[in-house]
Amino acid sequence: MEYTITGDNLQMVTCTLSEGEKINAEAGSMVNMSGNVKMDSHIVGGVLKGIKRTLTGESFFLTTFTPENGNGFVSFAGNAPGKIFVVHIDGPDFIAQKDAFLCSEQSVSLDIAFTKKLTAGLFGGEGFILQRYCGEGFAFLHCCGDILEKTLGPGEVIRVETGLVVGFEESVSYSIDLAGGVKTVLFGGEGLFLTTLTGPGKVILQSMNLRKLANSLVPFLPKPTSGSS
DSSP states (O other), X not given: OEEEEEOSSBOEEEEEEOTTOOEEEETTOEEEEOXXXXXXXXXXXXXXXXXXHHHTTSOSSXXXXXXXXXXXXXXXXXXXXXXXXXXXXXXXXXXXXXXXXXXXXXXXXXXXXXXXXXXXXXHSSSOSEEEEEEESEEEEEEEESOEEEEEEOTTOEEEEETTOEEEEETTSEEEEEEOSSHHHHHHSSXXXXXXXXXXXXXXXXXXXXXXXXXXXXXGGSOOXXXXXX
């Protein structure tokens, strides 16, 4: 499989498939495809896997795309302004936030992962349930805003505003800590908690999330009026 990512902040990934190759995608993420590509929506991995996907915010069904009578292409895009990034699953599992999945090769399995600490689930911005990617192949994930990718060394720490962690390799430790002292919490404007990621391993961060985007738009939304005109 070959792929090309086009666009800036409203990106689209186009995957070129050889005859017989298959790619699984989140329902509704396809934007265009060649005429010889066949679509088939079904429960990938069985009912239990379908239920697990719904717990992570994805659809119960996935759509499988397969070209017939030669090579074909199919393109996918996210549902909000942001970036598409590629994770090559070939070693440690990759853990990602809910709703990040866009599409993947059929050899990549999508499962669920639970946060290991109560505070991480309550205050981490991602909830108790995360997505786990395992197997071997390419997975395409979508985030809001721009992307920062870092590879942490053993014991190296990065602290991130909660909700802005897109994903990390399984070898990375994940916890939630207070942002600072009382004055920092009350007047710092950064919230009560920060996410702490400790290496070794790769982490993917985003500059924006849908909650922050929605909150920034609230002051500009029309306000309902009462009475008649």
